[in-house]
Amino acid sequence: MNLTVAEENYIKSIYKLQDGQAVVSTNAIAYELDTKPASVTDMAKKLKEKKLIDYEKYQGISLTAEGKRIALQIVRRHRLWECFLVEKLSFSWNEVHEIAEELEHVRSEKLINRLSEFLGNPTTDPHGDPIPDAQGKFSKTKQLISLDKATARRLEVAGVADQSSALLEFLNAKGIRLGTQIDVIERYEFDNSVEIKIRNQPAFTISEQVSKNIMVKTL
Amino acid sequence: MNLTVAEENYIKSIYKLQDGQAVVSTNAIAYELDTKPASVTDMAKKLKEKKLIDYEKYQGISLTAEGKRIALQIVRRHRLWECFLVEKLSFSWNEVHEIAEELEHVRSEKLINRLSEFLGNPTTDPHGDPIPDAQGKFSKTKQLISLDKATARRLEVAGVADQSSALLEFLNAKGIRLGTQIDVIERYEFDNSVEIKIRNQPAFTISEQVSKNIMVKTL
DNA sequence: AATATAATTTAGACAAATCTAAATAATATT
DNA sequence: AATATTATTTAGATTTGTCTAAATTATATT
Structure with missing residues (x-):
């Protein structure tokens, strides 16, 4: 196309x-x-x-699905060029938009994938907007409960919002640490609790308080 | 324009x-x-x-003069992008032309000057072609006699082709070293000798052998 | 010098992307 | 429900960059 x-x-x-x-x-x-x-x-x-x-x-x-696929490619190109301009050429984040607007139309998959690699495969641009990967997927970083409404999906722990030792102790006891992969089995609306499962272990449920403080990303 | x-x-x-x-x-x-x-x-x-x-x-x-000025800007953009693709994104020199052909049309002086700086202000591209500076001037590196036919022009010594101690001794005796500025006064066709002058010193003549081994660039 | 060949220009057409002005459809208001 | 307002589309024109085919000019050859 x-x-x-x-x-x-x-x-x-x-x-x-x-x-x-x-x-x-x-x-x-x-x-x-x-x-x-x-x-x-x-x-x-x-x-x-x-x-x-x-x-x-x-x-x-x-x-259409194809239109969206192309849109994501363009967004990816735009945001990667913005990263380049800010991080490598020392532009400030408020002056890069127009230049990226031109650079985004240079079409070469190889170019854009090499650029991404050169920049360390960033997942957000200088304005904080997420950068889709080569397949058009966003690596979303967010609270389990608040944004990720899908059930039955695998997520990876990317951080905690609350650094209190109480929470860390709980996570430790359950075997949840950075990089741990979690399968979401069910979400219960009445108390916003979430039933999750970690590989080779029986499923268990976490409360809203806990789920609101675990940052995850999709795989 | x-x-x-x-x-x-x-x-x-x-x-x-x-x-x-x-x-x-x-x-x-x-x-x-x-x-x-x-x-x-x-x-x-x-x-x-x-x-x-x-x-x-x-x-x-x-x-026209203006047309040439613009041409040099385009050549500059093209060759700087080629440098970027090869040096930073690990493309091989024979696959960068087409991509640079697109990138060269992104018009932003600031972008191109920052890019040049980022690359260490290169003077030649991966194919060995010279890159004009922001003013459209080439910093030519070449043998005195072979290419630079102009008389009465100031040049700067940029290196020697022959590393033999005999040549280096001669240059040393005449006070010619890296960075020395030389005024070309006259070129004699019959033996390809060149009369040159170094600041505050009397003019003297160098033979074809010598002139063929001194690399200079224009200022 | 006449003629053949090659280079260049003109005339008229086309596609892409835009515009203005007029027509039509959808929505809001009385 | 009738009317006014707003949104959208159509029709026809314009600009840029291109094309083909025919006409013209320059150059080479005999």
């Missing part, structure tokens, strides 16, 4: 605006890209033709 | 092909850019309008 710079910018804007919403409006995209709604309609037809968006007249726009 | 990518590519090709020639042909440019002569004629009119080339129907094309 060979996209023009204009097409890439539309994909990126739609991705940015979609976030949660089912569908993005013509007007919103026009405003975001500083262009006119009529131009957005024109481009929507082309992107639909290329199967990168779902679009029916007057019904709004949303990315 | 805000140029499109296409305009920059034309400028770059004309610069490359001009080298010595008074004028470049429509056909040569078309071949170089893998396009048609008719397209070159169209673009020639635009670039003439912008005063970047001298062009009269059927008379060939040449860069």
Whole structure:
């Protein structure tokens, strides 16, 4: 799929605006890209033709799976270049956006993967925004309970929010340390407790207080 | 002067092909850019309008001073990116051209000057081609006699090709060492000898053998 | 000098990405 | 429900960079 710079910018804007919403409006995209709604309609037809968006007249726009995949690539390129500019070329984080806006359109997978490696495979950019990996996955770092609503998924312990010895003692007793892999078996809404399992051990349940203080990332 | 990518590519090709020639042909440019002569004629009119080339129907094309200035900027960007790709991202020198071809069109003086600094202000790229500085000047490193044909110019000694003690002794006796600034006063074609002068000393003449072994750069 | 060949330009067309102005559809308000 | 407002689309035009085919100019050859 060979996209023009204009097409890439539309994909990126739609991705940015979609976030949660089912569908993005013509007007919103026009405003975001500083262009006119009529131009957005024109481009929507082309992107639909290329199967990168779902679009029916007057019904709004949303990315297809393939469109989203491409959007994540563009976001990855943008954020890695921002890292490079700040960490290697000593730019300040508030002046890198425009330059990264241009660099992100240089298309070479090899280039971007080498760049990522050169930067130590960072997972967030200088603004704190997460950087998707080559497969488009975010390595999310967050509290078990608050954000990761999925059940039956494997997570890796990445840190603790509360450094109190009481918590550390508890985690130690349960065999939970940095890097430990945890399978989430069930979440109970009535008290926000979570049933988890560590490899080769029987499952057990942790309270909301505990789950709110363990930072994990997805694998 | 805000140029499109296409305009920059034309400028770059004309610069490359001009080298010595008074004028470049429509056909040569078309071949170089893998396009048609008719397209070159169209673009020639635009670039003439912008005063970047001298062009009269059927008379060939040449860069104006401003056009050359811009060409040197593009060459600088291209070669610095090649350095980056090879030295920092471990690409091999034969696979960087295409990527640099894209990166060179990202226009930010600050970016390119920071990149140059980051790379240690290199003066040649991985293919051995010289990199112009921010002012468009080459820091040429070469044998006195072979390439630098200009008379009455100041040069700086940058090294010796022949490490024999005989040569080093001679240079020492004449007060010529690394960094010494030399004014070339006259070149004599019949024996390729060169009359030179070092600050505060009487002028003297060096033979072809000697001049062929002193590496200098322009200031 | 006449003619053949090669180089260059012109004329007219096309695709991409945009625009303005007018038309149409969806939504909100009375 | 009728009307006003807002959102969206269509139609037609523009700019940039390109193309093909035909016309023109320059150069080489006899």
